[in-house]
Structures are given as C-alpha cells and as structure tokens.
Amino acid sequence: MRLSTPAAGFDVDLDTVDLFDPWLYAGGDPHPIWAVMRRRAPVHRQELADGRHFWSVTRYHDSSEVLRDHQRFTSERGTLLCTLGHGDPAGGKMVTATDPPRHTELREPLNRALSMRAVNQHRPRLQQIARQILLPLLRDEPWDLAADLAAFPMMFTGMLMGIPDLDWPALTRLTTMAIAPDDPEFQEGNSRISLVTAHHGMFEYFSEQVFQRSRREPGPDLIDHLMTLTAGGRRMTHDEVVYNCYSLLLGANVTTPHAVAGLVLGFIEHPQEYRKLKQDPTLIGSAVEEGLRWASPANHFMRYAREDVELAGVRVPAGDALAVWIGSANRDSEVFEDPYRFDVARGGKRHLAFGFGPHTCVGAPLARISLRLILAEILELVEEFQLVGEIEHLCSNFIAGVKHMPVTATLRPGAADRLAGLVEAGPVLTGGGSAGGRA
Ligand code: HEM
Incomplete structure (x- = not known):
C-alpha cells in the first residue's frame, strides 16, 4: 500500500469508494480517500455487491474507542473483513x-511469555537474526529487500515457538496466503481456495505439533507453554492451543516485515531523516515508532456492535460490523501534527x-525489540539505500504491505568486513531439530 501524501483539494464521491477491495491497496492509494472520509464521513457505511455491509471508522479517537470498548464492540464474531458476515469458528477460543x-x-499467560523482560533474554539470538537477514547487502547487486524480509519474523517466532527451521519457508508462505488470498503471487486456485488451503495447512501443522509434543516432556518453547499453561483454572483444549499457535504465528509473520520495508522506504524518500538518525542513533526507538505509524502494517481490525451505538454522530445498529482503518487513524491531524511528515524524531507510542x-x-x-535491533544493524552497515526498481504492493485489505522493493546500498566503512565475518562464522540459526510437522 502506498504511503502517500494526498494532493491538496483532492475529493472523491464516497459512494464509489470500495475499501473492501484488496486491489485498492495493491494498485491504488487509500490515503487520499481516508483523508476525505475523516473530514466528511468519519463513520461511513459501505454495502458490498452481495448485500453485506460494514461501517468504516477512520478517525483516531473513534478508532481507539471501538478497539477499547469490548462491552459495546465484540471481537467474537471475527475481526477481519474477510470473515464479514460469516462469523469466526475461532470465536471464544483464539x-x-x-x-x-x-x-x-x-x-495473561501470553503476556508473561512475551513480555519485554522475557523477550530480552533472547536478545543475543535476535541480534544474530537481524544481522543474518541483512547478509544480501554484501552482494554487489540489487536486493529485493521486501521479499527477503518476509523470512525475518519466522526466524524469531519460529525460534521462540520451537518450530523446526525446515518448516519455516512453507509456514511463511501459508501465512501470507492467509492474509493476501487475492494476490496472484500467493494464490492457489482462487482466493477462496487459497484461504481454505492456508488455514487448513496451518491448523493441520499445529495440530500435528501438539499431538507429537503431547508424547514427550514439555520444553521451554511457546507451543509447550500454550499446552501446559492454566487459563481460567484449566488447561487449554487442543483446539484452543492450535488456534492460538496460528494467531501468534500470523500476528508476527504478516506484520513485522512491512514495518521494516516501510522504514527503509521512508529513509529512501526522506534521506534527511536517515542522516538525522545516523548522526543521532539514540533516536532509534523513536524512529521505530514513527516507522510503525508510517507503515501501519495492520491496516484494519473489525468489531461488531453488540447494541445500537452512536459514533461521531452516526447511529450504528446492533449487529453491524465496523472496520477500524488503522492506517487512517495514524494520519489523523487531530492527534499527529503534520501527519504526512515522516519524522524519525517524532517519537511517542500514541499511534494505533x-x-x-x-x-x-x-x-x-x-x-x-526486533525492529530496534534490525534498525541498529542497518545504521551500522548502510550509508544510504537506493531504490533501483518498481515497488510492488501486497494485494490485501488487511495488511498494508510491500512485497517487492529492489534496493542497492552504499555500505559504511568496515561494513563489508563485518558482514563477511558473519558469513565465515556460518549459519547461526536453527529452529531446533528435524521437521516434526508437515508444513
Ligand atoms: C510490527 C509488528 C506487529 C504489528 C503492526 C501488530 C499489530 C497488531 C494489532 C493492531 C493487534 C490488535 C488486534 C485487535 O485489536 O483485534 C495485534 C494483536 C495481536 N498480535 Fe500483533 N502485531 C505485530 C507483531 C506481532 C508479533 C511479533 C506477534 C507474536 C509474537 C503478534 C501477535 C499478536 C496476537 C496474538 C494478537 C492478539 C492479541 C489479543 O487479542 O489480545 N503480533 N497485533
């Protein structure tokens, strides 16, 4: 999805706008449309050709209200537009x-396992991963940074979950299929078949993992943690473990790479911001937050109104779905001064x-942590990135993503030696052991 600045005076007939259409995010640009919506129709009803409908919420404060208030807005009937009107079999389990x-x-137990403190214990390994993913910079040829970064989260979530590394590539592809079933590059058959194949593949994989693990002593990884933790006075059921493994993997895989790609693109389009960061690396944390706001990789989340509600003066009837457009909320000038300015010093975690x-x-x-580590590595290694080809955007209304971004980089003095040292040291990563499941 383009990270653009709407032209002054841009207008659009909102009755013709289709925010459901994944192709809008692959080839078009929702930012000018969202700007009009925030101004004129911050809670806007859209009806699909098949009669299903949903409300688009585009302002920051309305968005946070919908996400915050679980009494009035439920997650149990599905949180993604692809489930609109169908319900979600994982409701109440995932x-x-x-x-x-x-x-x-x-x-609560997930919070503990993934707290800053818990994750910090893996920092040395995460740092190795961040370095390893940047190795292609050594090659004196264009590097499709966005395509290669797709493997980045699988390396750290795979490691934390104890997923054998042989299975990582297939799982990475399945997660992308699940969130971009309309994208020809990830499609198998048609979008419906792709979605079913992706879900089936991942559920079967985790089911097998759980089955195999139930026959041995639990280890310290996240899947074993899910299998042994007590939630509300009882162990999770088999289905609950499988759904939550799926949720963790999907949550990590489909989002993190696009935050990195968004940041690097921000640096290419705003070189002064990269220079600012090189001069003052203490801005890394702030730059990561700005990259998250700028890229907003999770583009929407959905809720259903449990009762009639009024939002921005609009009455939304009980039972209707609302899509919160996070990318729009994160450009709301009510909250972010000069929201279309990419500013590594903006800082703050107010973004959604x-x-x-x-x-x-x-x-x-x-x-x-992963984003800060990879950005620190980039800063050490890269003097400047150059875009050397077409950017291709993911065809998905859920994930605002870049799937191809060919770049070259001018390396900083000593960077080549640093990277070469890593090559000589050999591969640093394994997910541990042989493939226990069938991805
Ligand atoms: C840049 C990276 C990421 C972004 C932008 C992102 C975005 C989000 C957003 C917006 C939500 C809220 C969903 C809602 O309101 O319904 C969410 C929830 C979630 N994310 Fe992430 N995520 C990222 C990384 C991760 C990682 C690394 C993991 C796993 C280790 C993960 C696992 C989850 C899970 C399990 C939930 C559900 C939490 C709940 O319902 O209580 N995400 N994520």
Missing part, C-alpha cells in the same frame, strides 16, 4: 477473537499500529 473475561484468561485496549498487540515487545 485470543484475538475472544472477549473478556475469557480473553483476559487466555491473554499495535491496536488499542484489551487486544493491543501481545507481540509488541518482541516486535519492538
């Missing part, structure tokens, strides 16, 4: 599709890139 109080019971309220991303500490 953390992301469950309301409090059960949500709190499922989430990780959501808001009870479902705020449970992987945020892991994402933040």
Whole structure:
C-alpha cells in the first residue's frame, strides 16, 4: 500500500469508494480517500455487491474507542473483513477473537511469555537474526529487500515457538496466503481456495505439533507453554492451543516485515531523516515508532456492535460490523501534527499500529525489540539505500504491505568486513531439530 501524501483539494464521491477491495491497496492509494472520509464521513457505511455491509471508522479517537470498548464492540464474531458476515469458528477460543473475561484468561499467560523482560533474554539470538537477514547487502547487486524480509519474523517466532527451521519457508508462505488470498503471487486456485488451503495447512501443522509434543516432556518453547499453561483454572483444549499457535504465528509473520520495508522506504524518500538518525542513533526507538505509524502494517481490525451505538454522530445498529482503518487513524491531524511528515524524531507510542485496549498487540515487545535491533544493524552497515526498481504492493485489505522493493546500498566503512565475518562464522540459526510437522 502506498504511503502517500494526498494532493491538496483532492475529493472523491464516497459512494464509489470500495475499501473492501484488496486491489485498492495493491494498485491504488487509500490515503487520499481516508483523508476525505475523516473530514466528511468519519463513520461511513459501505454495502458490498452481495448485500453485506460494514461501517468504516477512520478517525483516531473513534478508532481507539471501538478497539477499547469490548462491552459495546465484540471481537467474537471475527475481526477481519474477510470473515464479514460469516462469523469466526475461532470465536471464544483464539485470543484475538475472544472477549473478556475469557480473553483476559487466555491473554495473561501470553503476556508473561512475551513480555519485554522475557523477550530480552533472547536478545543475543535476535541480534544474530537481524544481522543474518541483512547478509544480501554484501552482494554487489540489487536486493529485493521486501521479499527477503518476509523470512525475518519466522526466524524469531519460529525460534521462540520451537518450530523446526525446515518448516519455516512453507509456514511463511501459508501465512501470507492467509492474509493476501487475492494476490496472484500467493494464490492457489482462487482466493477462496487459497484461504481454505492456508488455514487448513496451518491448523493441520499445529495440530500435528501438539499431538507429537503431547508424547514427550514439555520444553521451554511457546507451543509447550500454550499446552501446559492454566487459563481460567484449566488447561487449554487442543483446539484452543492450535488456534492460538496460528494467531501468534500470523500476528508476527504478516506484520513485522512491512514495518521494516516501510522504514527503509521512508529513509529512501526522506534521506534527511536517515542522516538525522545516523548522526543521532539514540533516536532509534523513536524512529521505530514513527516507522510503525508510517507503515501501519495492520491496516484494519473489525468489531461488531453488540447494541445500537452512536459514533461521531452516526447511529450504528446492533449487529453491524465496523472496520477500524488503522492506517487512517495514524494520519489523523487531530492527534499527529503534520501527519504526512515522516519524522524519525517524532517519537511517542500514541499511534494505533499495535491496536488499542484489551487486544493491543501481545507481540509488541518482541516486535519492538526486533525492529530496534534490525534498525541498529542497518545504521551500522548502510550509508544510504537506493531504490533501483518498481515497488510492488501486497494485494490485501488487511495488511498494508510491500512485497517487492529492489534496493542497492552504499555500505559504511568496515561494513563489508563485518558482514563477511558473519558469513565465515556460518549459519547461526536453527529452529531446533528435524521437521516434526508437515508444513
Ligand atoms: C510490527 C509488528 C506487529 C504489528 C503492526 C501488530 C499489530 C497488531 C494489532 C493492531 C493487534 C490488535 C488486534 C485487535 O485489536 O483485534 C495485534 C494483536 C495481536 N498480535 Fe500483533 N502485531 C505485530 C507483531 C506481532 C508479533 C511479533 C506477534 C507474536 C509474537 C503478534 C501477535 C499478536 C496476537 C496474538 C494478537 C492478539 C492479541 C489479543 O487479542 O489480545 N503480533 N497485533
């Protein structure tokens, strides 16, 4: 999805706008449309050709209200537009599709396992991963940074979850299929078949993992943690473990790479911001937050109104779905001064890139640490990036992503030696052991 600045005076007939259409995000540009919506129709009803409908919420404060208030806006009937009108079989079982109080019971042990403190213990390994993913910079040829970065989160989530590394590439592809079933590059058959194949593949994989692990002593990884933790006074059921493994993997895989790609693109389009960061690396944390706001990789999340509600003066009837457009909320000038300015010193965690309220991303500490580490590596290694080809955007209304971004880089003095040293040291990563499942 383009990270653009709307032209002054841009206008559009909102009755012709289709925010559901994944192709809008692959080839078009929702930012000018969102700007008009925030101004004229911040809670806007859209009807699809098949009669289903939903409300688009585009302002920051309305968005945080919907995400925060689980009493009035439920997650249990599905949180992604691809489930609109169909319900969600994971409702009440998967953390992301469950309301409090059960949500709190499922989430609390995950919070502990993925806290900043817990994740910090893996920092040396995460740092190696961040370096390893940047190795292609050594080659004196264009590097498709966005395509290669797709493997980045799988390397750290795979490691934390104890998923054998042989299975990482297939799982990475399945997660992308699940969120971009309309994208020809990830499609198998048609979009419906792709979605079913992706879900089936991942559920079967994790089911097998759980089955195999149930026959041995539990280890310290996240899957074993899910299998042994007590949530609300009882162990999770087989289905609950499988759904939550899926949720963790999807949550990490489909978002993190696009935050990195968004940041690097920000540096290419605003070289003064990269220079500012090189001069003052203490801005890394702030730059990561700005990258998250700028890229807003999770583009929307959905809720259903439990009762008639009024939002921005609009009455939304009970039972209707509302899509919160995070990319729009993060450009709201009510909250972000000069919102279309990419500013590595802006800092602050006010953005909604990780959501808001009870479902705020449970992987945020892991994402933040990983992003800071990779940015620190980039700063050490790269003097300047150059874009050397066409950027291709993901065809998805859920993930605002870049799938191809060919770049070259001018390396900083000593960077080549540093990277070469890593090559000589050999591969640093394994997910541990042989493939226990069938991805
Ligand atoms: C840049 C990276 C990431 C972004 C932008 C992101 C974004 C989000 C957002 C917006 C939500 C809120 C969903 C809602 O309100 O319904 C969320 C929830 C979630 N995320 Fe992330 N995420 C990222 C990384 C991760 C990672 C690394 C993991 C796993 C380790 C993860 C796992 C989850 C899970 C399990 C939830 C559901 C939490 C709940 O319902 O309580 N995410 N994420």
